Amino acid sequence: MVRREAKGRTSSSGAGAAKSPHMDAAVGKWIQRCLEEHPPHAKSLMATIFGDSIAPHGGATWLGGLIGVMGHFGISDRLVRTSAFRLTLEDWLESRRDGRRSLYSLTASGLRRFEHATRRIYTVPSRRWDGAWTLVLLLRGAQESADRAALRRELEWEGFGLIAPGVFGHPAANTAVLAEILETRQSKALVLSARDVEGVYARPMRELVDECWNLRGLADGYRQFVSRFESLRDLLEEGSIHPEQAFVVRTLLLHWFRRVTLHDPHFPAEMLPAGWPGYTAYDLCCELYRLCYRQAEVHICDNLEGPHGRLGEAAPDFYRRFGGLER
Structure with missing residues (x-):
């Protein structure tokens, strides 16, 4: 596993890191409680890490680094290896050996699916509809x-x-x-x-929404997400969170948000119930992501390597997430 100190150098995201912040006790307690109450499944967590953290840096990393960063979540070496193997069988990842090391990278199919998921997770929800x-x-x-x-x-x-x-x-x-x-x-x-044909007596198509989509269950999922993460607002201050904690928070944030929003059909506002909690959840996720993404990038580049060594700056598309991130 690759481990380096973040002190005395500049992160790949462009944020200065003259001195790495100390671990925050309150954030640490929040992380511990979240992992105890809602432990993530190893394979799903690895998919989150590849989509949110590794894909913007080339989509490939060594197994040793994965074992290291997933250890922050209490995932054992054995479960990391098993998860990587299963994602390979499902054509999300592919691997190649280099001596005793294994490099895991996104397949063409995996990259395509992650690109689709990225659009659904990070893009501002559309609220307009032309009726078609x-x-x-x-x-x-x-x-x-x-x-x-x-x-x-x-x-x-x-x-x-x-x-x-x-x-x-x-x-x-x-x-x-x-x-x-x-x-x-x-x-x-x-x-x-x-479109509905005006003047013809028939059920309007919008009545199909409750029959064909489980919006109630989706709304409950969004409310649970907000309840779980809104307390972080008072704990995070931009630039002050320790890189390791920032990585863990950012990963948990996206892990639980994507588990809800990827089941969301993302209807225009007029097709949704009043007070739709999906908008509140998106705004909260965007706000918290902005508070921790820079320091998380420091940890990613300090602890993961690609086929050509240390990970470089994230691709330009990364900075378009949530309506635009500062470099």
């Missing part, structure tokens, strides 16, 4: 059942709901992502834009 729905109609006999099941999972991942057999709908779909999914799956499907 995107419908995807799967043709009979066009695919084997296994392929249809895989396509259904990808459509549901992007927030589409099954509104009739073989018919998926979304009121604010990202058509570029939809086109990529259908092309990748080589799916024969019809994609239509639809």
Whole structure:
């Protein structure tokens, strides 16, 4: 595992680190309580670390470094190795050996899925709607059942709901992502834009929302996220948090936020109940992320290496997260 002192040098994020802040006792207690009450699953946590911390730095790192940083969360060496192996089987990661060391990197499929997830997690929620729905109609006999099941999972991942057999709908779909999914799956499907027909007596399409999407469960998830993390507002002060604590807080923040928001169809505001907690959760996540991302970057670059050595500055896309981060 790579370990270096952060003192006396400048971090890759551009923030000065003449003297590394001391561990904060209150933040440490919050972290300990969070891990005790809500221990993260090792494989899911590793996916969070790859998506939030490693992907912006090239998407590859050595197993020894992963073991080190996941140890902050109480994850054993054995569980780290098992999680990396399972993510490899699921085509998220691939590995190569260099002597006794193993380098894990994102596969093309894993990178594509992380890019889709990044857009859904870090982008400011859209609140406008032009009244049109995107419908995807799967043709009979066009695919084997296994392929249809895989396509259904990808459509549901992007927030589409099954509104009739073989018919998926979304009121604010990202058509570029939809086109990529259908092309990748080589799916024969019809994609239509639809609206309610005025003057015809029928159920309005917006009534499908409660039937086809579990917004109540999603709202509960957002409220739980806010309840879990809002106390951090008073504990964090920009630039003062210790790099290791910043990394742990940032990772836990994104870990629990993504577990909710990736199930969110991200409907426009007029399709959602009044007082939608998803907006509050996003604003809180954005605020806390801004308070700890710089110091977390210091810890990432001090404790993880890529195939060519020490990780460099994060890619430009990293600084577009949450509406824009300062370098």
